[in-house]
Amino acid sequence: MRPKLLGYPPDGGRSSAAAETGLAAASPVSPAIAVRGLAKVYQTNAGDTVHAVSHMDFDVDAKEFVSIVGPSGCGKTTVLRILAGLVGGYSGSVSIGGRVVHGPTPEIGVVFQDANLMPWRTVLANVMLPGEVLRLSRNECRERALALLKLVGLEGFENKLPRELSGGMRQRAAIARALVHNPKILLMDEPFGALDAMTRDTMNLELARIAVESGKTVFLITHSISEAVFLSDRVLVMSSRPGRIIETIRVRNQRPRGLDVIATPRFSEMVLHIRHLLEGEGAPASTVTLAH
Amino acid sequence: MPGARHSILRTLPTSASRLAKHAWPPVLFFVVVVSAWEWAARAGFLDPMVLPAPGEIAANVVDGLSSGLYIINLQVTLMQAISGFLIACALGVAMGSLTTLSERLSRALQPIVLALEATPKIALAPLIIVWFGYGMGSKVALSAVIGFFPVFISTVSGLRSVDPGRMDVLRALGARRWQIFKMVALPGALPHIFAGINIAVVLALLGTIVGEFMGAKEGLGTLILYANGNLDTARVFSILLVLAATGLTLHALVDFTRARLLFWDDADTAIPTGPGT
Ligand SMILES: Nc1ncnc2c1ncn2[C@@H]1O[C@H](COP(=O)(O)OP(=O)(O)OP(=O)(O)O)[C@@H](O)[C@H]1O
Ligand SMILES: [Mg+2]
Numbered sequence: 030m031r032p033k034l035l036g037y038p039p040d041g042g043r044s045s046a047a048a049e050t051g052l053a054a055a056s057p058v059s060p061a062i063a064v065r066g067l068a069k070v071y072q073t074n075a076g077d078t079v080h081a082v083s084h085m086d087f088d089v090d091a092k093e094f095v096s097i098v099g100p101s102g103c104g105k106t107t108v109l110r111i112l113a114g115l116v117g118g119y120s121g122s123v124s125i126g127g128r129v130v131h132g133p134t135p136e137i138g139v140v141f142q143d144a145n146l147m148p149w150r151t152v153l154a155n156v157m158l159p160g161e162v163l164r165l166s167r168n169e170c171r172e173r174a175l176a177l178l179k180l181v182g183l184e185g186f187e188n189k190l191p192r193e194l195s196g197g198m199r200q201r202a203a204i205a206r207a208l209v210h211n212p213k214i215l216l217m218d219e220p221f222g223a224l225d226a227m228t229r230d231t232m233n234l235e236l237a238r239i240a241v242e243s244g245k246t247v248f249l250i251t252h253s254i255s256e257a258v259f260l261s262d263r264v265l266v267m268s269s270r271p272g273r274i275i276e277t278i279r280v281r282n283q284r285p286r287g288l289d290v291i292a293t294p295r296f297s298e299m300v301l302h303i304r305h306l307l308e309g310e311g312a313p314a315s316t317v318t319l320a321h
Numbered sequence: 322m323p324g325a326r327h328s329i330l331r332t333l334p335t336s337a338s339r340l341a342k343h344a345w346p347p348v349l350f351f352v353v354v355v356s357a358w359e360w361a362a363r364a365g366f367l368d369p370m371v372l373p374a375p376g377e378i379a380a381n382v383v384d385g386l387s388s389g390l391y392i393i394n395l396q397v398t399l400m401q402a403i404s405g406f407l408i409a410c411a412l413g414v415a416m417g418s419l420t421t422l423s424e425r426l427s428r429a430l431q432p433i434v435l436a437l438e439a440t441p442k443i444a445l446a447p448l449i450i451v452w453f454g455y456g457m458g459s460k461v462a463l464s465a466v467i468g469f470f471p472v473f474i475s476t477v478s479g480l481r482s483v484d485p486g487r488m489d490v491l492r493a494l495g496a497r498r499w500q501i502f503k504m505v506a507l508p509g510a511l512p513h514i515f516a517g518i519n520i521a522v523v524l525a526l527l528g529t530i531v532g533e534f535m536g537a538k539e540g541l542g543t544l545i546l547y548a549n550g551n552l553d554t555a556r557v558f559s560i561l562l563v564l565a566a567t568g569l570t571l572h573a574l575v576d577f578t579r580a581r582l583l584f585w586d587d588a589d590t591a592i593p594t595g596p597g598t
Contacts, residue, residue, distance in 0.1 A: 114493070114495075115493060132495060133492060133493050133495040134495065135494060135495060137493070139489075139490075139493040141486060141489060141490070145484070145486040145487050147487060147504070147505065147508065148585045148586070149508045149583075149584075149585040149586075158490070158491075158504065161504070162494045162496045162500055163494060163495075190585055192585070192587050206490075210494070
């Protein structure tokens with residue numbers, strides 16, 4: 030029983046090699062994320078094929094905040110999962126920090142649509158989980174976790190169980206967890222999708238601040254155009270079937286921005302422009318509403 | 322049957338005031354039935370060999386307990402049942418885990434498991450006596466065999482229904498398979514596993530009693546057979562009462578352990594698992 034339990038998965042060696050090299054400094058010239066000619070075809074059980082993504086090319090520079098918007102089912106989650114090393118079997122090349130992706134790497138922190146906290150762990154223990162998986166020093170990890178919980182405004186909730194938190198608080202704990210092993214890159218898949226508009230505003234302000242303060246490269250999927258414009262240096266607009274990038278919009282304002290930029294004409298122009306792009310693609314109205 | 326037990330235990334009130342409020346209907350019912358029964362027995366409507374008077378049964382319980390007869394035999398029965406139960410839990414969780422860790426092993430075992438699951442395990446009793454003799458071993462083995470399946474099946478189903486989102490959190494960090502097992506799959510499967518364990522504890526007691534029926538020198542099952550042979554129906558009833566109390570106590574112990582381990586599980590519902598025996 031013992032050897033079986035300790036048996037490494039087929040890709041175990043590879044991901045551990047990635048873990049070690051991940052600590053070495055990446056070459057400063059290569060972008061944080063580089064995607065070239067990415068295409069992904071899913072085979073369904075019924076035997077048909079779904080062209081989820083085709084011919085995608087984009088870069089994300091170090092410390093850049095890039096959002097991706099697009100109609101439901103256009104392949105946003107697929108791209109994120111490929112970047113995270115959770116999905117294989119694609120064509121084209123994906124590299125993180127100048128190295129080709131072969132599987133998950135600790136250089137990345139992922140925030141999923143659901144907080145996915147372990148209900149049997151306290152908030153602090155949940156945030157420390159990546160440290161346990163990656164066998165980081167327990168004390169250092171604990172200190173980082175406490176600091177991050179403070180950063181996301183969860184001071185005083187360290188010893189609560191996830192079920193004692195609100196949805197927004199859980200999502201904030203998930204963000205702290207994604208940052209605890211100090212990844213250079215943060216991937217987020219509609220992290221605030223389940224929140225009401227007011228909480229969402231607050232969370233966006235916090236995210237804008239955290240991204241700049243911690244100097245992370247952020248790749249964010251969202252359904253809210255104004256959220257994308259508010260937070261990002263660049264917004265990638267996708268169309269569906271097959272999923273591809275139809276336009277890239279650069280937002281030049283200095284980050285982090287205050288909520289007042291939302292009232293500027295330039296901001297509404299950009300939002301409207303993206304909205305027209307998506308409507309031209311026949312996106313359902315619900316995916317392009319202005320949440321703010 | 323396990324479902325029924327759960328509903329009864331779950332509705333047991335916790336505070337004293339609620340106890341007072343909820344306790345009177347069953348108490349009233351009990352008093353009425355027992356009084357009618359006692360009256361019918363005294364009036365000579367009931368053959369004491371078929372249905373002895375409640376008073377006589379109660380006296381028998383007191384007598385059996387104070388003479389030490391029940392205690393000594395209960396110790397033997399409990400020893401065997403609990404040993405079998407613990408073996409069933411350990412093997413059930415271990416085998417269930419191995420099965421889900423290896424897809425090939427899982428496929429190889431599936432037909433055997435399906436066939437064994439459909440077999441009434443009690444039918445193995447004579448064979449187990451042949452293998453393990455008339456001593457303690459055969460009782461422990463029978464309890465273990467009968468208790469194994471619910472634990473095994475609930476472990477497999479629990480580990481199979483791991484939350485994929487929680488698993489992604491670990492996979493995204495490049496976690497190894499056993500880390501995922503230890504940090505996500507097993508804790509998440511515990512509510513399922515405990516549903517199986519709750520069934521196993523009664524089945525283990527059942528296995529021991531049947532084993533004693535097949536032949537033994539000590540134990541409550543042996544006492545029942547003996548009393549039955551002597552047409553001492555009051556004694557049979559009184560031993561049944563002791564067994565019922567034992568079963569309830571074992572359940573309470575499992576529930577206590579469950580509450581300790583699954584403090585985080587707010588969905589405090591029993592998950593129905595595979596068939597008993
Ligand atoms: N595991 C899978 N197997 C088969 N098809 C899949 C799988 N995952 C996604 N798809 C298909 O690929 C396409 C893109 O899915 P994806 O989840 O990436 O979209 P999305 O842009 O994230 O959508 P949403 O905004 O609704 O979350 C969809 O048509 C979906 O049906
Ligand atoms: Mg998606």
